Amino acid sequence: MVTINYRDGCPIYEQVKDDLRRLVVTGAMQPGATLPSVRELAVSLALNPTTTPPAYRQLASARY
Secondary structure (H helix, E strand, O other): OOOOOOOOOOOOOHHHHHHHHHHHOOOOOOOOOOOOOOHHHHHHHHHOOOHHHHHHHHHHHHOO
């Protein structure tokens, strides 16, 4: 599950990206699993819909 800490100095989109990556690395989410849409994730986290696309873009372009 993705959680947001508003007191953390880390930008929210970075927190989203890091939590999604953590879910895959720990096996909570299988590689290749379908992520929620940008809008679905934003709604479930009560975020502005423009906050989640940067996290998805960075995950898509990352080379792990």
